[in-house]
Amino acid sequence: MFRTDGPAPADRRGGGDLMAKKGWLVDRFQRLMQKYPTLRHIATLASGTAIAQMIALGASMITARLFTPETFGQFAIYGSIVSIVATIASLRMDLTIVLPDNDDSARRIAKIGTVSNVFFAAGASLAAFLLHDLIVDIYGSRELAIWMPLVGLSIFFLAQVTVLQYWFNRKKDYRTISRNRIQQMAGSSGGQVTAGLAGFTTLPGLIIGTAIGPAFAFFNLRRKSQELLAPIPEDTPSSLDLLRRYKKMPLLNLPNALIDGIRLNGIPLMIGLVALDSVGQFSRAWSILQVPIGLMNGAISQVFFQKMSTVKPGEMYPLVKATMIRAILISIVPFGLIYLVSPWFFLLVFGSQWDLSGEIARALTPWLAMQLVTSPISTLFVVTENQIWLLGFSIVFAAAPLSLLYFSTLPLVTTLTIVGGVMALLLVGLLGMALVAARRFDARPHEAAHAS
Structure with missing residues (x-):
């Protein structure tokens, strides 16, 4: 017959022991996070990055069946140019935001990076427009040449999000960075899937769909970093002074970043010469x-x-x-x-x-x-x-x-x-x-x- 008087005392004790162990593990984990703040920061960023990567993986299972390898090849060429230029667009001054002793100098450095990003992005779009015929000759794709001038927009959003993330890194606000990565990946992956399902299964579908993520990430971080827009005190070192102080960034770190960008993105650019x-x-x-x-x-x-x-x-x-x-x-x-x-x-x-x-x-x-x-x-x-x-x-x-x-x-x-x-x-x-x-x-x- 069925029993209706609940579990035996031993079962209750077993359940209680299990709950006690779970409570001990949670308490132990929380104390560990408090004792080692670096570990806590890594866990915060890693959780956001993990979710973002899972979103990208899930979306790629869909887009792999919506877009052809050739279309992804065109987008890889486009993305390689974006990545190379975005890496150096801020003159590597984005890395410097965490270094000054005071926030006013860091804010001015962020402004330097922003102005530089605008110039690089505009220059990249202009170059892509002027080199239309050369792109066709090299890669044999007129569609790629037509849409390549959009690189400026992609470069600006991507580079500017990096600048803003380093500001939040300075503030040790890793929760904001973590959430922003999720939002950025969800926007890009969702944009690609939406474009593909809507029938835009050519290069512009991938470009425009992907751009949604960085654009949203930029406007969201900008909204949360209003202090960057506040007037900077006159006694703060000038932009020229800060460029001199951290001159190794544009003079040494920038060439290094450019070489790294060419190495990573030069591979698909070179493979593209064949097919x-x-x-x-x-x-x-x-x-x-x-x-x-x-x-x-x-x-x-x-x-x-x-x-x-x-x-x-x-x-x-x-x-x-x-x-x-x-x-x-x-x-x-x-x-x-x-x-x-x-x-x-x-x-x-x-x-x-x-x-x-x-x-x-x-x-x-x-x-x-x-x-x-x-x-x-x-x-x-x-x-x-x-x-x-x-x-x-x-x-x-x-x-x-x-x-x-x-x-x-x-x-x-x-x-x-x-x-x-x-x-x-x-x-x-x-x-x-x-x-x-x-x-x-x-x-x-x-x-x-x-x-x-």
Whole structure:
């Protein structure tokens, strides 16, 4: 017969023990977050980034069936130009926003970045308009040439969102940054899906749909950062004074960022010289591989950049070493799985037209795994004022993949397998450089270490 008198006392005790354990774990987690604010900041940013990446992955399953690899190839060329210019549009002064001792100087730096963004964006659109025929000759796509002048709008929104995020980074308002990433990705992914379902399955559908995210992110962050628009006191250093004070940003860090942008985006630009559908296959593999990286990369990088900007000599080497170890441990499992299941995964999730993407993803796995390890400590060279080291490394790091692609006579997947291995080895060398830079920083007197 059925019993109606409730569970036995032992069952009640078991349920109570389970609830007590859950309560203990929650309390333990909360105390851990309070004791280690850096961990709390990373968790805040990582949660937002994780949601954003999941949104992008979900949307890509739909758009992969709405748009052809060739259309995504056209968009990859467009996006590569946007990424290269947006990276340098603010003269790298966006990174500097977290460094001044007072908010007034930081606000003026933000204004410098904004004005620079406007000029770069306008210049990019004008150049795209004037080079219409050259774009057609190089990539054989008149549609790409027609829509390329929209790069200015995409560049401005993307670069300006970065400026505003560094302001909130300065304020340690990681919750706002986290939410903004979700909103930005939801806008871009939703825009692409909406455009595709509405029948706009050509290049303008991807461009306009994607632009919704950065545009919304910009206006939302601008609304929340009204203090940036307030008058700046007259005794605040002038724009010229601040450019002189942080001259290493435009003089050294900007060329380094430009070289990095050319390296990352030069690959699809170069593949596009052969076939736009191959660019689409590559961009699909690359974007999906960014998901596990994006889950932690941006969060760790932003939080540790803010932390490293205030660290005292003697504390840098332990911080950098611990960051590297954590990043290595984080990367082992997800990238091991990616290497094993990529070919099967891409066919299952995106369809048979993306068969080459799975092979490309496997070829790139070693490189992307090491990128996850090195990215959090890349800003170390800015904080320790060793940008010239990073510039030299970046030149070699950019020349390696582009040279291999240009001179290789092997099939694309074989060439990319070699590229992935070479790039991974170079990034191991970067880890060694970072440890040396950290030790040298720790050897400085405290005053000299933070002089700009």
